[in-house]
Amino acid sequence: MYDYILAHNPPLDAVQRDIVEITRQQFPEAAGMQSAEEQGPLLAFLVRLIGARHVVEVGTFTGFSALSMAQALPADGTLIACDVSEEWTAYGREAWAKAGVGDRIQLRIAPALETLRAMPAGPHIDLAYLDADKGGYIAYWEELVPRLRPGGLIVADNVLYHGEVADPSATGNALAIRAFNDHVVEDHRMEAVILTVADGVTLARKR
Numbered sequence: 001m002y003d004y005i006l007a008h009n010p011p012l013d014a015v016q017r018d019i020v021e022i023t024r025q026q027f028p029e030a031a032g033m034q035s036a037e038e039q040g041p042l043l044a045f046l047v048r049l050i051g052a053r054h055v056v057e058v059g060t061f062t063g064f065s066a067l068s069m070a071q072a073l074p075a076d077g078t079l080i081a082c083d084v085s086e087e088w089t090a091y092g093r094e095a096w097a098k099a100g101v102g103d104r105i106q107l108r109i110a111p112a113l114e115t116l117r118a119m120p121a122g123p124h125i126d127l128a129y130l131d132a133d134k135g136g137y138i139a140y141w142e143e144l145v146p147r148l149r150p151g152g153l154i155v156a157d158n159v160l161y162h163g164e165v166a167d168p169s170a171t172g173n174a175l176a177i178r179a180f181n182d183h184v185v186e187d188h189r190m191e192a193v194i195l196t197v198a199d200g201v202t203l204a205r206k207r
């Protein structure tokens with residue numbers, strides 16, 4: 001079924017395919033952190049759907065999801081990519097340059113909360129993709145919601161956490177995601193749905 005889905009989704013282009021493969025080869029232990037292959041086209045679709053011009057990514061790793069979103073932005077669009085790893089994001093920088101979208105992406109190497117708090121306070125973000133440390137999701141959400149324009153989206157990854165999220169005795173990251181999902185459902189500034197795509201993806205729209 002998975003192969004069937006990929007075969008009926010927009011195919012990855014050469015640079016996207018390369019960064020997926022390079023990540024698997026260079027970081028076999030960490031490669032599972034990369035957003036699933038079908039999420040690249042989904043993120044690009046969402047960027048185009050809402051006509052996003054200003055995107056924020058929290059958790060960039062080797063740059064696959066940032067690449068997918070940046071390619072869907074207009075030429076003068078911007079994507080602020082937050083991560084703490086110079087080593088992992090160096091692969092992203094190379095891929096973004098190769099794809100001709102390097103000038104749309106501003107990489108901020110710092111704890112994401114610092115980067116988000118330093119952003120202008122008013123609503124100016126069209127789409128934010130949450131995919132960093134799971135214990136930080138609620139704090140990121142709280143920084144992002146006021147900065148999101150009405151109709152803007154927060155897309156949060158791993159919200160089913162391998163199914164562990166449904167277990168009331170969950171611990172660690174699964175427990176953090178449980179708390180996040182409860183936080184989202186109680187936030188009436190936003191309208192949110194969970195998609196059973198990959199490891200679970202929440203789409204939340206600012207009212």
Ligand SMILES: C[S@@+](CC[C@H](N)C(=O)[O-])C[C@H]1O[C@@H](n2cnc3c(N)ncnc32)[C@H](O)[C@@H]1O
Binds near residue numbers: 088133
């Ligand atoms: C799941 S990976 C991101 C995958 C990426 N979206 C992709 O598709 O390839 C999580 C990333 O979050 C970063 N990270 C973890 N804690 C962070 C923090 N406090 N601030 C910023 N980035 C953080 C890690 O360095 C890692 O690269």
